[in-house]
Amino acid sequence: MNNDRHLFSLNRRQILPALAGVAVLAGVQGARSADQPTQSRPAPTRDDILIRGASILTMDPQNPIFERGDILIRSGRIAAVDHSIDAPDAEVIDASDLIALPGFVNAHIHLWQSAMAGIAGDWSLDQYVQRILGGIGPHISAEDLYLANLAGCFEQVSAGTTTVFDYCHAINTPAHADRAVDALLESGVRSVFGYGPPGDWDWYADPNRDHPEDAARLRKERLSSDSGLVRMALAIRGPDESTLPATTRDIAMARRLGVIVTMHTGWGTVGPKNKAARQLADAGLLGPDINLVHANSFTASEYKAVVDSGATITVTPEVEMQMGMGFPATGHVRLAGGRPAVGTDIPTNVGPDMTTQIRIALQMQRALDNDRLLREGQDPKELTITVHEALEWATMAGARALGLDREIGSITKGKAADIQLIRKSPRDLGQAQNPAESVVFYSTAAQVESVFVNGKAQKWQGRLVNSAAHGLRDRLLQSGQRLIEQGLEKK
Ligand SMILES: [Zn+2]
Structure with a gap:
C-alpha cells in the first residue's frame, strides 16, 4: 500500500451523499419503526425483572432452546431460566410476542469512523x-472521537449488540484515548477498548516502532479493572504491519498489562507473503489472549495452529468481500475445529447490525461448500452449517474472542444479564416458524424491541433509553462534515 496522499480527493458532489449517510446514522437516537406499538410503558427500573413467555435462544449448549420460557434477572445477573418461573417480587415483562437471546458481541469495529457513514462503499x-489513515485520521480530534464512539455505541445497542470490541487506531494524543473511553463508559454498552496507534498512515512508516507507551497509563489510571463494563485490550499492528521483533515487544506489553491483544492479519496479497500466523506460531506467541482479525489467507496447518493454541479468529465478511481482502475464513476456522467471531468492522461503509454480517458469512460459506460439490458433479444433499450455529458466532464465539465467555455470550444462570428481545413478527411477513431463522434472516435493528446490559434497559420498546443520545445528531453531523472536508477535499 503506497502512501501517496495526492492520489485521491473527493469533490463536493461526492461528499453530499456521504453526509446523507451521517444523517442516517445520527437519526438512530429517535429511531422507531412505523409498525411498532404506540402504547408504551416506562423502562423497567427494578433490580429484579422477570421476562415472561418468550421464545428463548439461550445459546447455552446444555439447554439451547425454550419454545416458551421465563428469564429471571436479579441485580444485573441471570438468576434462572426455565419453562415457568414464579417470582412475585419481580417486575414482569410480557415477552409472549418476543424472542429472547443473548445480546450480540461485535468482535471488531472501528467506532471512531461512526460520523462518516456512507463514504467508503x-x-x-x-x-x-x-483516505482514512492517510487523509482523515490525522484530523480526528479528541472530541470527534468522543462523539463517534458514543454514537457508534448507540447504533450498536439499537441493533441488539451489547458488547463491542473497539479497535481504536485514531489515538492521536493521550487525550484521544481518554475521550474515547469517556464515551464508552457513558454509553452503557459493554465494551473492550483496543488501544491502537494514531490515525495517521505516517505512523506506520516505521515498522519497528513500539506500540504507544500511553497504553500503560490508560490501563493503570482508567481501565485497571478486569470486571468493569469497559475493559482494556491492545490493538497492535502485528506481523503484517510491523516487524516480528516489534510485534513480539507489543505482545509482551499486552501480557505485562494483563490484557488481550488483537491485530489485522492475512488479508489481500500481504497475507500470503507475510504469513503472519506462521510467524506468530514459530515465535511461540500464539495463545488464548491473541485475536487475529480477517485471516483470509492462512494455510490449513496455520488455521490449525491458531485454533489449537486457543487463539481466536474474527471475520468481517462484508468488508473483506468488498475490499479485496479475500473470502471470509469462516469455513477454514470450522475445519480447524474452531468457530469464528464476527465483526462489522468499518462504519464508513457497513451498517451496524450483526445479523447482516452473520447472514453474509453463513450464506457465503454455504455457497462455497455447495460449489465444491457441484464441481465434483454432485448436488448437495444437505447444508454444511445451521442457522443456529451462525448465531453462535455472534454470541459465544465473540465472547470467547474477547476473553468474556464465562460472563456473557449465553443466557445461562450466573452470567451477566446482557439480553435482547426481538419481535417474532417481522413487518408485513407474519410470524417466522423458527426463532433462529426469524432472527438471522428477517431481523434488522427495527425488530429489536428491547436490549438489556447487566440487567439495565438500554433500548426499551424501540427507543434508546440513555439521555446522552439526545442532542448528538447535530454535533455528529458537524464532526463528520469537517473531517470529510479536511481529510479528503482539501488534500
Ligand atoms: Zn479492522
Whole structure:
C-alpha cells in the first residue's frame, strides 16, 4: 500500500451523499419503526425483572432452546431460566410476542469512523487505507472521537449488540484515548477498548516502532479493572504491519498489562507473503489472549495452529468481500475445529447490525461448500452449517474472542444479564416458524424491541433509553462534515 496522499480527493458532489449517510446514522437516537406499538410503558427500573413467555435462544449448549420460557434477572445477573418461573417480587415483562437471546458481541469495529457513514462503499482496501489513515485520521480530534464512539455505541445497542470490541487506531494524543473511553463508559454498552496507534498512515512508516507507551497509563489510571463494563485490550499492528521483533515487544506489553491483544492479519496479497500466523506460531506467541482479525489467507496447518493454541479468529465478511481482502475464513476456522467471531468492522461503509454480517458469512460459506460439490458433479444433499450455529458466532464465539465467555455470550444462570428481545413478527411477513431463522434472516435493528446490559434497559420498546443520545445528531453531523472536508477535499 503506497502512501501517496495526492492520489485521491473527493469533490463536493461526492461528499453530499456521504453526509446523507451521517444523517442516517445520527437519526438512530429517535429511531422507531412505523409498525411498532404506540402504547408504551416506562423502562423497567427494578433490580429484579422477570421476562415472561418468550421464545428463548439461550445459546447455552446444555439447554439451547425454550419454545416458551421465563428469564429471571436479579441485580444485573441471570438468576434462572426455565419453562415457568414464579417470582412475585419481580417486575414482569410480557415477552409472549418476543424472542429472547443473548445480546450480540461485535468482535471488531472501528467506532471512531461512526460520523462518516456512507463514504467508503465504492472503495478498495488501498483507497480506504490512503483516505482514512492517510487523509482523515490525522484530523480526528479528541472530541470527534468522543462523539463517534458514543454514537457508534448507540447504533450498536439499537441493533441488539451489547458488547463491542473497539479497535481504536485514531489515538492521536493521550487525550484521544481518554475521550474515547469517556464515551464508552457513558454509553452503557459493554465494551473492550483496543488501544491502537494514531490515525495517521505516517505512523506506520516505521515498522519497528513500539506500540504507544500511553497504553500503560490508560490501563493503570482508567481501565485497571478486569470486571468493569469497559475493559482494556491492545490493538497492535502485528506481523503484517510491523516487524516480528516489534510485534513480539507489543505482545509482551499486552501480557505485562494483563490484557488481550488483537491485530489485522492475512488479508489481500500481504497475507500470503507475510504469513503472519506462521510467524506468530514459530515465535511461540500464539495463545488464548491473541485475536487475529480477517485471516483470509492462512494455510490449513496455520488455521490449525491458531485454533489449537486457543487463539481466536474474527471475520468481517462484508468488508473483506468488498475490499479485496479475500473470502471470509469462516469455513477454514470450522475445519480447524474452531468457530469464528464476527465483526462489522468499518462504519464508513457497513451498517451496524450483526445479523447482516452473520447472514453474509453463513450464506457465503454455504455457497462455497455447495460449489465444491457441484464441481465434483454432485448436488448437495444437505447444508454444511445451521442457522443456529451462525448465531453462535455472534454470541459465544465473540465472547470467547474477547476473553468474556464465562460472563456473557449465553443466557445461562450466573452470567451477566446482557439480553435482547426481538419481535417474532417481522413487518408485513407474519410470524417466522423458527426463532433462529426469524432472527438471522428477517431481523434488522427495527425488530429489536428491547436490549438489556447487566440487567439495565438500554433500548426499551424501540427507543434508546440513555439521555446522552439526545442532542448528538447535530454535533455528529458537524464532526463528520469537517473531517470529510479536511481529510479528503482539501488534500
Ligand atoms: Zn479492522
